Structures are given as structure tokens and as C-alpha cells.
Amino acid sequence: MAKISVAIAGAGLSGLCLAHSLLRTGFDVQVYERDPAPHARRQGYRITVDGYGLAALQRCLPPHLFKLFLATTSPTDETGYFRVTNHQLGEIFRLTFKGDPSGNDLRTPRQADRQTLRAIMLEGLQDKVHFGKEAVRAETASDGATLHFADGSYIQASVIVCADGVNSALRKQLLPDCEPEDTNSWGIYGRTLLVQNGRSLVPDRLKTSGVFAMGPSSRGFFFTTMRFREAPQTAFSRFGVDRIPPITDDYVMWGIVLPKEQSPKHQGKWSNEMLLRFAQDITRDFHPVLQSFVDRADVDSTMAVKLKAAKEPSTWPVSRVTFMGDAVHVMPPTGSHGGNTALRDAALLAEKLEAAVIQGEALEKAIGSYQEEMSHYAFREVKSAKAMLKRFTIKNPIIGWVMMRAIPRIRSITNKPLTSE
Numbered sequence: 045m046a047k048i049s050v051a052i053a054g055a056g057l058s059g060l061c062l063a064h065s066l067l068r069t070g071f072d073v074q075v076y077e078r079d080p081a082p083h084a085r086r087q088g089y090r091i092t093v094d095g096y097g098l099a100a101l102q103r104c105l106p107p108h109l110f111k112l113f114l115a116t117t118s119p120t121d122e123t124g125y126f127r128v129t130n131h132q133l134g135e136i137f138r139l140t141f142k143g144d145p146s147g148n149d150l151r152t153p154r155q156a157d158r159q160t161l162r163a164i165m166l167e168g169l170q171d172k173v174h175f176g177k178e179a180v181r182a183e184t185a186s187d188g189a190t191l192h193f194a195d196g197s198y199i200q201a202s203v204i205v206c207a208d209g210v211n212s213a214l215r216k217q218l219l220p221d222c223e224p225e226d227t228n229s230w231g232i233y234g235r236t237l238l239v240q241n242g243r244s245l246v247p248d249r250l251k252t253s254g255v256f257a258m259g260p261s262s263r264g265f266f267f268t269t270m271r272f273r274e275a276p277q278t279a280f281s282r283f284g285v286d287r288i289p290p291i292t293d294d295y296v297m298w299g300i301v302l303p304k305e306q307s308p309k310h311q312g313k314w315s316n317e318m319l320l321r322f323a324q325d326i327t328r329d330f331h332p333v334l335q336s337f338v339d340r341a342d343v344d345s346t347m348a349v350k351l352k353a354a355k356e357p358s359t360w361p362v363s364r365v366t367f368m369g370d371a372v373h374v375m376p377p378t379g380s381h382g383g384n385t386a387l388r389d390a391a392l393l394a395e396k397l398e399a400a401v402i403q404g405e406a407l408e409k410a411i412g413s414y415q416e417e418m419s420h421y422a423f424r425e426v427k428s429a430k431a432m433l434k435r436f437t438i439k440n441p442i443i444g445w446v447m448m449r450a451i452p453r454i455r456s457i458t459n460k461p462l463t464s465e
């Protein structure tokens with residue numbers, strides 16, 4: 045295979061996934077990351093990886109890293125649930141997901157710690173990922189493209205892939221009409237050690253549930269548990285990965301969704317302590333179990349995010365520069381599809397570029413076909429995530445009363461409370 049060079053801006057989920065696949069098939073790949081070091085920012089939340097995400101990781105990662113990834117995901121042996129409740133954990137409805145005791149069925153979604161996954165994906169790319177390189181501009185030409193950095197340097201490659209996340213500088217330059225729109229909602233996220241003083245903070249009946257509790261004033265509280273199938277330190281050494289895993293203990297990931305007008309003013313200047321105190325104040329109306337997650341949270345892992353939704357490009361010219369993941373199709377976290385779609389993009393783009401080289405076809409043809417196919421599934425996910433966010437932040441008082449009072453009361457006649465042992 046002729047050496048084709050690919051420069052990727054952004055060493056996040058999609059950038060690293062693509063890099064692995066292209067390297068394995070003989071491309072010359074370099075990844076440029078703005079952060080000064082691998083774990084410069086705490087991004088220690090868990091993500092639900094679904095069939096698409098699992099298929100992409102299986103396709104792109106070297107087999108031993110994919111096995112290591114599976115070993116560090118949550119167990120799938122028990123039946124899982126997604127429950128929608130009122131703020132006092134009175135159930136409104138639930139979805140049931142069949143368990144898979146073997147853990148081998150890659151259609152079964154599972155929880156993964158994002159930081160652990162990223163550490164696994166950095167393995168083997170030590171000399172390919174360049175930290176402290178903030179991409180600011182890309183230029184395309186007929187036979188390649190140039191990527192410019194904030195430090196004044198630049199590189200040239202056959203193809204440039206912009207995987208620089210939700211605030212993509214390259215999107216602002218190259219797709220200026222598709223800056224994401226504000227959903228008028230904010231998320232405050234945190235992480236809390238699952239077992240404290242020898243006791244699990246999550247009641248037994250909710251151990252395998254993701255819960256979204258609809259609260260007063262259009263606020264919502266989400267939580268789920270990240271339990272490692274195998275202790276990350278044991279799994280890393282079993283697979284010969286000589287790194288200290290970034291996260292070693294099981295935890296609860298929680299998030300509060302709130303309307304923009306209730307969000308903290310001048311939040312950019314807030315310390316994590318201030319943000320966590322704010323989160324404690326606005327969850328006082330919620331069930332004590334939910335309050336305890338915020339009260340006992342890890343201060344450093346608390347973060348606030350403006351929830352945005354991408355706009356589909358009206359025209360997306362095909363050139364030697366293309367986009368993947370949140371940089372082009374960010375979506376609210378409702379539905380858990382942002383990362384899975386980003387991983388799916390990486391696998392699809394890898395497949396198209398690899399096939400073009402093998403068949404001697406123009407790279408533009410591969411990129412055009414990728415952009416068309418990706419737009420189709422990705423913007424469908426953006427639309428459904430936006431619709432789901434709207435459904436969970438009810439503004440109509442009558443619907444609110446039915447959902448948050450009437451249904452949970454009727455269901456409580458026949459069902460045991462979710463917090464009972």
C-alpha cells in the first residue's frame with residue numbers, strides 16, 4: 045500500500061479510534077492534541093457504549109486492547125434498566141435490557157469509564173500523539189491539506205481529519221453555518237465513590253439501573269453506576285499495558301439537567317467547590333439517595349456543560365479536510381449516543397479510506413461517501429437526542445402533574461419502593 049498520510053486534530057474518542065485502524069493498515073498517522081498531557085483535564089465520567097460503539101472499537105483497536113477494554117467495562121450478566129422517576133424516585137416507567145452472562149454478545153450495551161477507555165486507546169500511539177498542539181486552521185489543496193497550530197507551526201498531510209470536539213476551531217473556520225445551537229439547558233456532572241464507609245451509596249434494587257428523576261422547575265437528575273468487571277490495575281497488567289489506570293474504584297456518575305435561566309451566572313469563573321455547592325443547593329428537593337451522591341462527590345470531577353445540538357451543514361464540500369464526532373454533530377447526552385456516533389464515524393471513515401487505497405480510488409471519493417453516509421445517521425441521532433431532552437424537561441403543568449404525581453402514586457400501590465432492600 046502506498047503511504048498515505050493522515051493528520052488528526054484531537055486525541056479524543058474518535059481521533060484515537062481512527063488512528064488505531066489506519067496505523068494497522070499501513071497509513072502514516074499523526075494525532076495533534078491541544079491538551080498539554082494525556083490526563084490534563086478530568087474527563088472521568090462513564091459512557092454507555094452500545095452496539096455501534098462496540099463494533100467500531102472491535103474493528104479499529106488491536107485485539108488485545110479491545111479485550112482489555114471489554115475487561116474494564118461493567119458486568120452485563122444481570123438484567124439492566126433505564127428508569128424514569130419523579131424526584132422522590134417514584135417510578136413513572138422503565139425500559140428493561142436483557143442481561144448477557146457471557147459478556148460476549150457485542151450487541152449488549154455496557155458502561156465504560158471514558159478516562160480508562162482513553163488510556164487504553166493511547167496505548168501503542170505514544171510516538172504518534174503530539175500533546176500541546178492546538179489546531180487553529182486548516183487549508184485544503186488538490187493533493188493534500190495543511191494544518192496550522194496556535195504555536196505558529198504547521199504540518200502537511202494527504203488528509204486532515206478534524207476530531208476536535210464540541211468547540212471545534214476548525215468547524216468555525218470551515219463549516220461556519222453549522223455552529224451548534226443552544227438547547228437552553230445545562231448539565232452539571234459529577235462523580236462519587238460508590239462504596240463509602242463500607243456501604244454502597246446505591247440501593248441494591250438500583251444497582252443495574254440508569255435513573256432519570258424528573259424534578260420540580262424543569263430540573264432533572266440522572267445517575268448510573270460504573271462498576272468495573274475487572275479491577276483496571278489487574279486488567280492492565282494482565283494485558284501487558286504498563287500504565288497506571290486513571291480510575292481504579294467503582295463510582296456513581298450523576299448529572300443534573302437544568303434550564304439555562306437557572307444555570308449559574310458567570311460559571312466560567314467558578315471553582316469546582318462553588319459548582320458542587322450550587323449542585324447541592326438545587327438538589328435539596330430530590331430524594332435523599334440522590335442528594336447523597338452530590339453531598340459525597342469528588343470535588344475535582346465536578347463540571348458544568350452547556351448542552352448543544354449540531355446543525356446539519358447545508359452544503360458540505362468534499363475536500364481533503366473532513367470532520368468526525370462532536371466537532372460536526374454534537375448532541376445532548378439524552379440517549380447516550382454522542383460518543384457512540386463519534387466512534388462509528390471513526391470506523392466508517394477508516395473503512396472508506398482503507399478501501400480507497402486498496403482499490404486505487406481517489407481519496408475525495410472515499411471522503412464524499414463517508415460524509416454522505418455519516419450525515420444520514422448522525423443527524424438522525426442529534427434530532428432524537430434533542431426530542432428526548434425536551435420530553436424530560438416538561439414545562440406543561442398538567443402533563444407535569446400526571447407524570448410526576450399521578451403515575452408514580454398509582455404505580456406505588458403495586459410496586460415496592462425502588463430504595464427498599
Ligand SMILES: Cc1cc2nc3c(=O)[nH]c(=O)nc-3n(C[C@H](O)[C@H](O)[C@H](O)COP(=O)(O)OP(=O)(O)OC[C@H]3O[C@@H](n4cnc5c(N)ncnc54)[C@H](O)[C@@H]3O)c2cc1C
Nearest residue numbers: 054056057058078091092179209369370380381382383384
Ligand atoms: C457527562 C457526559 C456523559 C456522556 N455520556 C455519554 C454516553 O453515555 N454515551 C455516549 O455515546 N456519549 C456520551 N457522552 C458524549 C461523548 O463523551 C462525546 O460525544 C464524545 O467524547 C465525542 O468524541 P469526539 O472524539 O468527537 O470528541 P472528544 O472525545 O471530546 O475529543 C475531542 C478532543 O479534541 C481536543 N481538542 C479540542 N480542541 C482542539 C484543537 N483546537 N486542537 C487539537 N485538539 C483539540 C480535546 O482536548 C479532546 O481531547 C457524554 C458526554 C458527557 C459530557
